[in-house]
Amino acid sequence: MTSFTLAAGQVLIHGRPYAEQERQVAYVPQRGSVDWDFPTTVLDVVMMGRYGTIGWMRRPGGKERALALEALAKVGMQAYADRQISQLSGGQQQRVFVARSLVQDASVFLMDEPFQGVDATTERAIVLLLQDLRASGKTVVVVHHDLQTVADYFDWVTLLNVRRIASGPVHEVFTEENVRLAYGGRVAWLKTEPAATTGSTTAR
Amino acid sequence: MTQPQLEIQAIAVVTAIACALPGVFLVLRRVALLSDAISHSILLGIVLAFFVAGSVTSPLLIVGAAAMGLITVVLVQALTRTKLVANDAAIGLVFPALFSIAVVLIARYSGDVHLDTDVVLLGELAFAPFERLVIAGYDMGPQSLYLMGGILLLNFAGLLLFYKELKLATFDAALAAALGFSPALVHFGLMGMVSVTAVGAFDAVGSILVVALMIAPPATAYLLTDRLPSMIAGSALIGAAAAIGGYWLAHLLDASIAGSIATVLGAMFAVAFALAPQRGLIAVARRRGRQRWEFARTMLAIHLLNHEGLPEAADENRVEHLKDGLGWDGDFTAEVVKQAKRNGLLWEGEGALILTDSGRRLAESAVAA
Secondary structure (H helix, E strand, C coil): CCCCCCCCCCCEECCEEHHHHHHHEEEECCHHHCCCCCCCEHHHHHHHHHHHHHCCCCCCCHHHHHHHHHHHHHCCCHHHCCCEHHHCCHHHHHHHHHHHHHCCCCCEEEEECCCCCCCHHHHHHHHHHHHHHHHCCCEEEEEECCHHHHHHHCCEEEEEECEEEEEEEHHHHCCHHHHHHHHCCCCCCCCCCCCCCCEEEEEC | CCHHHHHHHHHHHHHHHHHHHHHHHHHHCCCCHHHHHHHHHHHHHHHHHHHHHCCCCCCHHHHHHHHHHHHHHHHHHHHHHCCCCCHHHHHHHHHHHHHHHHHHHHHHHCCCCCCCHHHHHHCCHHHHHHCEEEECCEEEEEHHHHHHHHHHHHHHHHHHHHHHHHHHHHHCHHHHHHCCCCHHHHHHHHHHHHHHHHHHHHHHHCHHHHHHHHHHHHHHHHHHCCCHHHHHHHHHHHHHHHHHHHHHHHHHHCCCHHHHHHHHHHHHHHHHHHHCCCCCHHHHHHHHHHHHHHHHHHHHHHHHHHHCCCCCHHHHCEHHHHHHHHCCCHHHHHHHHHHHHHCCCEEEECCEEEECHHHHHHHHHHHHC
8 A cells, every 4th residue: 555656635544644544454455466476375474464463573473373264264265274375276365365454453445356357256255254344344445347246245336437437325326327427338237237337335 | 624625615604594595585576686786786885995994804895885785776776666677677787887887996996905806706715714813813713704604693683583574575565565564674674684695705705606695595495395484494405505515516626616606506406497396397297297197087087978878878988989079099099098997987898988986976076167
């Protein structure tokens, strides 16, 4: 997050500047952002989410291990704890990243295309987890491009295309007109199905 | 073994391990060539510090050299960040410039002093025992052994204290930043480590061997393990073994010690590259071959299952008809059938192939997946 430069505006988390609230935010990057041939295990990657709480120079211990295993269980990956990370499929890598965000004790989760190119098992596991997080009062912001699932997965949607097209509860804002504006008219809107959109979405 | 022989090997081993520790992270961060840049451009730092201090033994030389190492990294990064040149080109632009300034300065202003470009590049381990550390009249051993021993301890302590930070910033710099571990700080800490190590080592072993000792052992260990702690320990061991092996190779061939150590390092890498149990060329080729036959056996089982119990089964499932059904040539088909029989997947009755229970299970599970 700190590695992004603001083009304009400001980022407020719970009404305060991001710089003061860094630790409240857990970021789930796209899978391609790290080297999956790095010599380490699944458990170790998840434990990295605890490093911020541990602080400089101290080593993670049994507590961190237990929290990491618990998070892995939540995403259905506990059997893979000791695997070398290069042996995972794309969906499993995504679940490891989500597990890593869970151990960060954050209250806001930013996920960059978590459903991009993942298998059905992974998508289901992540969606269930999003619902859990919402139930425990967390905010989850997801960058999403699958118009079919927006209404099922999210409560709140922001449609973006260079600028903000619309933002609000899904049932109010997620309309054919707004989606057309966001996609420049190139979208097939099927009346019968809950179709279509882009943008970021909050389950909260 | 004579005492100088022992001392030379001790210096080589200590230097090798000191270089391998930061080298692991250079290799994992894919910035291995920065070690080349640093180990050359530190010469400018040494020359400039020499002009200030007026002596080649001043500790200011190490400070100057380490500072120049960091300046090199900053310049390379600044150039890369403009996006006008790629990282490798930036390295290739920065260090030859700094190094050549140093070479010109040495030639022009310090012709009489012990600052010789050949020695800087190639080093001469054989001379290392001549510089003694003498305290109160007692000979304590070669100076470079103490220097490199100190640097090794420093690197070891740095690694022990900041292992977690180095690992995190190397694996995922964005997460490191978000969790409050400045990746830039970790990067410069590591580069400081590399610079100080290069300064200490180049005097004893020359800057070419510094690069070899920083890159070859981690690159070799990387092929042999998939855990970071064993990669670090493996790098140290490989470096140490190459140092001793290289010394005796040089002894045998009456050749340069640094050159022989680099040769042994290259040979060790080549062996690991070919023979590493998981990632070596041979292991990969064998795995591919195994997968090919495994796939063929499964295809055969699926083919038999598809026609099983149907009227055409007696015809389709004959060995001589398989090549039409599966598009295989005769020899390949014969070999696959032979393997499948040996694995108990099928048996041959009245000229047709019939699946066993385990063959049927294999086909069914393959289709289900």
